[in-house]
Amino acid sequence: MSIRTVIRGGLVVTASDEIHADVLIEDGRIAALAASGTTAAEAWTAERVIDATGKYVIPGGVDAHTHMELPFGGTFASDTFETGTRAAAWGGTTTIVDFAVQSVGRSLRDGLDAWHAKAEGNCAIDYGFHMIVSDVNQDTLKEMDLLVEEGVTSFKQFMAYPGVFYSDDGQILRAMQRSAENGGLIMMHAENGIAIDVLVEQALARGETDPRYHGEVRKALLEAEATHRAIKLAQVAGAPLYVVHVSAMEAVAELARARDEGLNVFGETCPQYLFLSTDNLAEPDFEGSKYVCSTPLRPKEHQAKLWQGLRTNDLQVVSTDHCPFCFVGQKELGRGDFSKIPNGLPGVENRMDLLHQAVVDGHISRRRWIEIACATPARMFGMYPKKGTIAPGADADVVIYDPHAEQIISADTHHMNVDYSAYEGKRLTGRVETVLSRGELVITEREYTGHAGHGAYTPRSTCQYLN
Ligand code: URP
Numbered sequence: 001m002s003i004r005t006v007i008r009g010g011l012v013v014t015a016s017d018e019i020h021a022d023v024l025i026e027d028g029r030i031a032a033l034a035a036s037g038t039t040a041a042e043a044w045t046a047e048r049v050i051d052a053t054g055k056y057v058i059p060g061g062v063d064a065h066t067h068m069e070l071p072f073g074g075t076f077a078s079d080t081f082e083t084g085t086r087a088a089a090w091g092g093t094t095t096i097v098d099f100a101v102q103s104v105g106r107s108l109r110d111g112l113d114a115w116h117a118k119a120e121g122n123c124a125i126d127y128g129f130h131m132i133v134s135d136v137n138q139d140t141l142k143e144m145d146l147l148v149e150e151g152v153t154s155f156k157q158f159m160a161y162p163g164v165f166y167s168d169d170g171q172i173l174r175a176m177q178r179s180a181e182n183g184g185l186i187m188m189h190a191e192n193g194i195a196i197d198v199l200v201e202q203a204l205a206r207g208e209t210d211p212r213y214h215g216e217v218r219k220a221l222l223e224a225e226a227t228h229r230a231i232k233l234a235q236v237a238g239a240p241l242y243v244v245h246v247s248a249m250e251a252v253a254e255l256a257r258a259r260d261e262g263l264n265v266f267g268e269t270c271p272q273y274l275f276l277s278t279d280n281l282a283e284p285d286f287e288g289s290k291y292v293c294s295t296p297l298r299p300k301e302h303q304a305k306l307w308q309g310l311r312t313n314d315l316q317v318v319s320t321d322h323c324p325f326c327f328v329g330q331k332e333l334g335r336g337d338f339s340k341i342p343n344g345l346p347g348v349e350n351r352m353d354l355l356h357q358a359v360v361d362g363h364i365s366r367r368r369w370i371e372i373a374c375a376t377p378a379r380m381f382g383m384y385p386k387k388g389t390i391a392p393g394a395d396a397d398v399v400i401y402d403p404h405a406e407q408i409i410s411a412d413t414h415h416m417n418v419d420y421s422a423y424e425g426k427r428l429t430g431r432v433e434t435v436l437s438r439g440e441l442v443i444t445e446r447e448y449t450g451h452a453g454h455g456a457y458t459p460r461s462t463c464q465y466l467n
Pocket residue numbers: 067189245292293294295321323343344345
């Protein structure tokens with residue numbers, strides 16, 4: 001239950017402001033902000049007072065790219081909606097947008113219903129859905145209109161994974177034309193999967209089976225080519241485009257060029273591309289498998305271009321693409337054949353902290369941290385200002401963040417249902433202390449006080465980020 005709460009004395013940081021203010025919460029929403037120490041703020045009475053002196057008071061994180069329980073690579077992502085949303089809360093994220101999947105030969109509705117059934121009653125925090133479109137046909141196109149009306153306003157297509165999620169250029173163009181009419185946003189997995197499959201076959205024939213070859217065959221050029229093609233197709237269709245999990249600097253350049261032309265083209269990157277590299281993929285004894293995801297990790301020199309893109313707004317969002325597979329029994333499926341390693345990394349718990357470290361390291365400002373992790377994903381996917389900010393009327397999804405606490409990331413202490421951490425041993429400054437979701441305490445001074453079923457389905461409006 002949400003009780004009348006005042007958060008006193010913290011530095012409220014949003015995408016636009018930093019103010020020393022007290023925050024009043026009523027009925028699960030932000031009721032008011034007032035400068036700390038003023039008579040207006042002092043006059044507030046509340047059943048619960050949270051002292052945030054010396055701490056940041058920030059909007060709950062919005063992670064617009066997760067895959068709980070995703071069936072993939074002959075297995076399932078190891079976090080359920082229950083374990084994954086609990087871990088997200090531990091990491092200061094209060095909303096996820098997960099991907100429902102249309103199977104080939106089935107309707108979007110079947111896929112969406114299946115994902116609702118997985119999530120309902122199990123989530124610790126609020127959630128919405130994008131729809132993965134694997135089978136573009138006339139029925140699918142009509143269904144896209146219905147989904148937009150009911151709050152599933154974004155559709156992921158794949159230029160990669162032939163035979164699984166893949167769409168050809170014609171299917172992509174048709175879906176983009178439809179989204180230009182119905183207001184949907186196409187999210188693109190931009191890698192030339194047809195060319196990659198040739199390179200995979202050739203690498204395996206040469207006996208190159210180690211995880212590091214995953215990074216070599218999924219070439220940056222093939223990410224850039226697909227990004228360029230997706231942009232042109234979107235331009236022809238007159239539709240906006242959001243490119244997911246951008247990792248190659250050449251792809252950032254394609255996005256920057258399109259944005260300079262004034263196109264509604266957007267890009268997301270993920271912490272793994274900002275903090276990890278092909279060095280990790282090359283770790284011996286099959287340890288590299290822990291870092292197999294697509295798009296793949298890139299050589300270190302790409303990182304500076306990704307940070308630059310985040311600063312110049314050529315990249316707008318950092319999501320996790322959380323898609324965990326355990327090393328034992330799951331990543332191991334690809335011993336002797338890197339193409340059989342299930343693709344995906346865990347990270348839903350780490351995103352807010354890693355991006356705070358980026359503030360500490362001087363890559364981005366404090367407000368940009370909130371913008372790329374909370375406000376813009378909320379706007380991009382039609383949830384603002386209910387989500388992504390601290391303002392009167394917004395949901396009281398609030399994190400009390402201790403910017404001075406020290407922590408070391410480890411699988412021994414994380415809450416994701418996966419047997420390793422991609423950031424094992426990484427030292428960070430800053431830590432989530434307390435998390436409220438719609439005014440209810442989910443994490444209270446580093447203790448889990450939430451419950452499965454608190455998280456509510458969040459229907460979304462269309463993109464609020466267009467030019
Ligand atoms: O490797 C990844 N990214 N796994 C999740 C599926 C996807 O393509 O986003």
